[in-house]
Amino acid sequence: MDIFTESDFEILESLLCKAPPDFLKTVLAKDSLFHMHIPKTGGTYIKVLFQSLGIKFYNPAHMRCNANIPLYPDPTDSIPCDGVYKEQEGFEESLRFCVVRNPFDWLTSYYFHTHGEEKAPWLGVKGVGGIRYFYSTFEKFVEAYCDGEQYWNIGLNEFRRFYPFQIFDEHGTCQSHLILKNGNNEELQSACTLLAMSFGIPYSSLEKKLNTKTNTSSAKKEDYRKYYTSKMIDRLEVKWENILSAFGYDFNGSTDEKFMISGKNVRYSNRKNLVGKKFV
Amino acid sequence: MVEEKLNNLVIEVGKLQKELESFKSSKDCHIGIRGCSAAALLLGHAKKVDSLIKPAERLNDIIFDDNDQLLEEKIPEILPALVMVLANTQNVLILSLKECLSNLEADASKNKDEIVQLEKRLEDISQNLNRLLIAGKHGHFYRK
Numbered sequence: 001m002d003i004f005t006e007s008d009f010e011i012l013e014s015l016l017c018k019a020p021p022d023f024l025k026t027v028l029a030k031d032s033l034f035h036m037h038i039p040k041t042g043g044t045y046i047k048v049l050f051q052s053l054g055i056k057f058y059n060p061a062h063m064r065c066n067a068n069i070p071l072y073p074d075p076t077d078s079i080p081c082d083g084v085y086k087e088q089e090g091f092e093e094s095l096r097f098c099v100v101r102n103p104f105d106w107l108t109s110y111y112f113h114t115h116g117e118e119k120a121p122w123l124g125v126k127g128v129g130g131i132r133y134f135y136s137t138f139e140k141f142v143e144a145y146c147d148g149e150q151y152w153n154i155g156l157n158e159f160r161r162f163y164p165f166q167i168f169d170e171h172g173t174c175q176s177h178l179i180l181k182n183g184n185n186e187e188l189q190s191a192c193t194l195l196a197m198s199f200g201i202p203y204s205s206l207e208k209k210l211n212t213k214t215n216t217s218s219a220k221k222e223d224y225r226k227y228y229t230s231k232m233i234d235r236l237e238v239k240w241e242n243i244l245s246a247f248g249y250d251f252n253g254s255t256d257e258k259f260m261i262s263g264k265n266v267r268y269s270n271r272k273n274l275v276g277k278k279f280v
Numbered sequence: 281m282v283e284e285k286l287n288n289l290v291i292e293v294g295k296l297q298k299e300l301e302s303f304k305s306s307k308d309c310h311i312g313i314r315g316c317s318a319a320a321l322l323l324g325h326a327k328k329v330d331s332l333i334k335p336a337e338r339l340n341d342i343i344f345d346d347n348d349q350l351l352e353e354k355i356p357e358i359l360p361a362l363v364m365v366l367a368n369t370q371n372v373l374i375l376s377l378k379e380c381l382s383n384l385e386a387d388a389s390k391n392k393d394e395i396v397q398l399e400k401r402l403e404d405i406s407q408n409l410n411r412l413l414i415a416g417k418h419g420h421f422y423r424k
Binding site for chain 1: 400403404406407408409410411414
């Protein structure tokens, strides 16, 4: 590994203006990373990238911070997992971060996740893959996602109610110091570049690894926008009004240039199902 | 190759040392925002540094209030001590690098595992030096 050059500092400078003002203060005080993996947000890409960089990196299974919320089985792959993040190794001392992807993009990836059990019986739906096969088209899946009366595995129901719930504790406090945005691949790559460089990784050691495609769905062949009808968009915009506003997204991607949000600026009321600064 | 990298690191540490000295001599400069933590980043990778850890932690307590806000009025009084901590850290780093280099020279032809370990250590040191350089350029040492 090399030491930083002027070029590295130029890249760093250009990215810092799109991060929270206290980014460096927050990051330089820590010497390890803890990834809070929200399913289908780009987490496997994050895992592969950061594990390859020689940074001390913790990446436990999909968990949650609020022990009162049911989460079973594993949200994607039907592998039962339990526990809360704060009990995991590395939680206290590390810089904790997560990815909150544009909900419209996220929902298509959630639907097209293919590791679930096909033709799962009514009570045996395990993981989102199972739910996908229960609703045979994306449109029906979206209908069920918007309609609380339609069947959804109870252990995964919170993903239907408020999908980034895993990072908030029972008091509504965000336990993720940084929230990386993923409105598109470029945005996530920029956020990862800044995070990795702030851990001392020069861009030359990072560049080739940034474009690695991991865990891409073979079933999802199109840009996410092509799977939506205007009716579906309208319905989801109502359902997600609060999330879209809090995390800076609309149907087409990010609504501003920021690719990272400070967790200090986000709180969530599970009771009211509202996210933002004012709630709880 | 490894030797070249080590030499480059020593040069960079020297530059940083000069930068710190210029801060020390400049009347209008402030050093703040976890400067001590930045120095402490290096400590886990250098030996003989126990004496530096406590002063660094203590200085951090002085600079920041309970809400982790920088107490700017405290900076002038701790500035000399802070620079000393940082400068000492650089010295420890250089010692560590030299030790690393001599180990490499002694064992290069004998033990591949050791070379791998040394290279890993070199990477860690480079990584932490980069972080210290970032700290130096972006707010950890800043001018009013």
